[in-house]
Structure formats: C-alpha cells, structure tokens
Amino acid sequence: MNVGEWAAVITAAGSILGGGGLFVGRATVRAAKATAAATEAAARANAAPAQQQADLDVLRETVKRVDEENGNLRGQQARLASLLRAFAWTVDRWGRQMHRAGIEPEPVHPLVDEYHRTGA
Template identity: 65%
Template sequence: MNGWMGIIGTCVTVAGVIVTGWFTYRGTRTAAAIQSGPAAEQSKFTVLEATVTRVDSENKELRTGQRRLESLLRAFAWTTDRWARQMHEAGIEPEPAHPLVDEYNRTGV
C-alpha cells in the first residue's frame, strides 16, 4: 500500500506542478502584455508624430512651390497681355491664344 500511495502522491505533485506552471505562464504573459501596452502605444504615437511632422514639412514645401508657380503664371499672363496690346496698337494681329489661355484670362484659374 505504501508503494501505491507514493505513486499517487507523485502523480498529484506532477499534476500540481503542471497546473501551477500553466497559471504562471498565463499570468506572466498577461502581465507582459499589460506592461508593454503603454510602451507599444508610446512607440506608435512617436512614429505617428514623426510622420505628421514630415508630411507637414512636405506640404509646406509644396504650398510654397505652388504659390511661386501661380505668381509666375500671373506675371507671364500680364506680360503676354501687355505684348498683345502693343501688337494691336501697332496694327499687328497676333495669333489667337490657346483655349487654356483664354480660360485662364476669363477665370483666373
């Protein structure tokens, strides 16, 4: 009888160790997830913040270039208009303007 009791005691001990190990594993994994949560969120936020800063910088450069191009287009339109008036005053009939130029002169866009 002592032999059977030893085997049963050993089996109960092994089962207890396995169950304890399983609960320890789950608890450790959950604790790691809870701890890494704020760090992971902070990391995501840092990446997002860097991306927004980069996109803002690129947009500023694009807006500056677009303003410059619009100013150049306006200056070119005024210059060609002045030349066309000078040709009319001198009795020279200029070639008709491209339809896109006519549209720009009508709408400013």
C-alpha cells in the first residue's frame, strides 16, 4: 500500500469509529496555518519595495546632511588654517623685531618650530 491508500484507509476507519472529525479537524487547522503564513509572506513581499524606497529616502537625506556638515567643517578648517598662518607670520615678525632691538625672545614651543619648518 502506498501513502494515499493508507490515508484513505485511516480516514475510512476514523469515520467508522467516530474519529474522522479529529483527522479532518487537524488537517483544517494545518491548512489554515499554512494559508496564514502564505498570506503574511505575500504581505511582506508586497511591502518590501515601499520599505526599500523609504530606506533609500532616509539614506539620501542623511547623505545630504552629512555633505552639508562636511562642507561647513571644511570651511572652518580652511579659516582656522589661514588664521594659524597669519598668527605664525605675526609672531615671526615680532621675533625679528625683538632680535633687531637686541632683545632675546623666549624659545618657541616645539610645535611652533615644527610648523615653521614644515608649514603644517
């Protein structure tokens, strides 16, 4: 006997003995669970493109904001570098004036000396 024949025999025996309703009831519950799972999977699949579009929109806005912040930071960094060059030039000029006047200035900080040597 194959599986189909055994199922028919069990169903017939269950009907005769009064347990057929239980067998059919279990099958109905399993079918309902499978249908619910399939419906849920289909709903997720249908919602996926909308969710991806929403995620893409959030990513675009984030990139735009980060680009603006980076632009501002680069502007501030350029301004600070210009200020540092101007300050270093001024201090160097004052040091030369003190040398010409015969005044020996305090030694410069090692970072200032490195900046004068390398420019960075």
